[in-house]
Amino acid sequence: MAASTTPRPKPSESSSPARGPVEAALADVPVGVPLGVAYSGGADSTALLLAAARLRPGQVQALHVHHGLQAAADDFERHCAQVCECLGVPIHVERVDARHAPGDSPEDAARRARYEALAxxxxxxxxxxxxxxQHADDQVETLLLALSRGAGLPGLAGMAPSFERDGVTFLRPLLRLPGPVLREWLRTQGQGWIEDPSNADTGLTRNRIRHGLMPALEAAFPAFRDTFARSARHAAQAQRLLHALAQDDLSAMQGDPDIAALQRLPRERQANLLRHWLAAGHGVACSSAQLEELLDQVQACRTRGHGIRIKVASGRVEREGPRLAWHPAI
Structure with missing residues (x-):
């Protein structure tokens, strides 16, 4: 574990009324309700916790997820507990097994385990x-990863400022602040943080983007954080419109997709409806190849005896009478 050499503030300093960019970013966070702060001990979550504790004294609790993936994880937990004691903030630790299954992305597995634990x-x-x-640099990295994977609008929309999971509302108030601004603000507060050793592992795609591409973007396009964020907002707006259209189209069918009704729609609109049906109704996403095959089968389905049975995600889409149905793998 590598830690910043800047000291943690004394309790009297943590209640300073001084305002800065991080406090300003939290201006729209709900007032008068208890708040949890996902606190790893890194610079980003430390800045968030410190600002939230100042702005909402007595309303903030820290949530620390112990992934158990690194030898330093126990040190992270001890550091977080010390900072929270200094700030007068309760801390709750949740231990998870974030090991990934064969063929699964280690980063994706850890992220899923983290959000489940936080909720x-x-x-x-x-x-x-x-x-x-998460801050502006994280948003850029997310967009670049989406582009590298050939993502559609949901991926290009990046990280949403808010989302719901298991009855909990998650907010990302720092999305417009660059990472260097957060670290500089922490230094001015005399607040230390931990540097996760895994952040230097360029075997991870996100770290290669951070250490290789981000400096090049900074040199070539100094305003890239703002322009990338604007593109993400445009993509999110377009995706909301497509989502609303898919809801209307599916509602008109009064149930699972009706094959004859699908055939009367343009192919792009069929694809939009089917993606929505699978995601909203069954929590699965199909690959581009699977979707194209499904669309071809829908188009070819002109006789009573024409069957459809296509593998999609972890299950299959089948024809059942005049409609499509999705069944999970047995």
Whole structure:
């Protein structure tokens, strides 16, 4: 574990009324409700916790997820407990097994385990709102990853400023603040943080983007954080419109997709409806190849005896009478 050499503030300093960019970013966070802050001990979550504790004294609780993936994880937990004691903020620790299954992405597995744990511990302590520390640099990295994977609008929309999971509202109030601004602000506060050793592992795609591409973007396009964020907002707006259209189209069918009704729609609109049906109704996403095959089968289905049975995600889409149905793998 590598830690910043800047000291942690004394309790009297943590209640300073001084305002800065991080406090300003939290201006729209709900007032008068208990708040959870996802706190890893890194610079981003430390800045978020410190600002939230100042702005909402007595209303903030820290949520720390112990992933158990690194030898330093126990040191992270001890550091977080010390900072919270200094700030007078309760801390709740949730231990998870974030190991990934064969063929699964280690980063994706850890992220899923983290959000599940945060929602679980938040509910256990009566918290309905949890703040996350992702910032503008994280948003750029997310967009670049989406582009590298050939993502559609949902991916290009990046990280949403807010989302719901298991009855908990998650907010990302720092999405417009660059990472260097957060670290500089922490230095001015005399607040230390931990540097996760895994952040230097360029075997991870996100770290290669951070250490290789981000400096090049900074040199070539100094305003890239703002322009990338604007593109993400445009993509999110377009996706909301497509979502609303898919809801209307599916509602008109009064149930699962009706094959004859699908055939009367343009192919792009069929694809939009089917993606929505699978995601909203069954929590699965199909690959581009699976979707194209399904669309071809829908188009070819002109006789009573024409069957459809296509593998989609972890299950299959089948024809059942005049409609499509999705069944999970047995």
């Amino acid at each position: 679980r511990v938040a509910q256990a302590h009566g918290l309905r709102t949890v703040l996350l520390g």
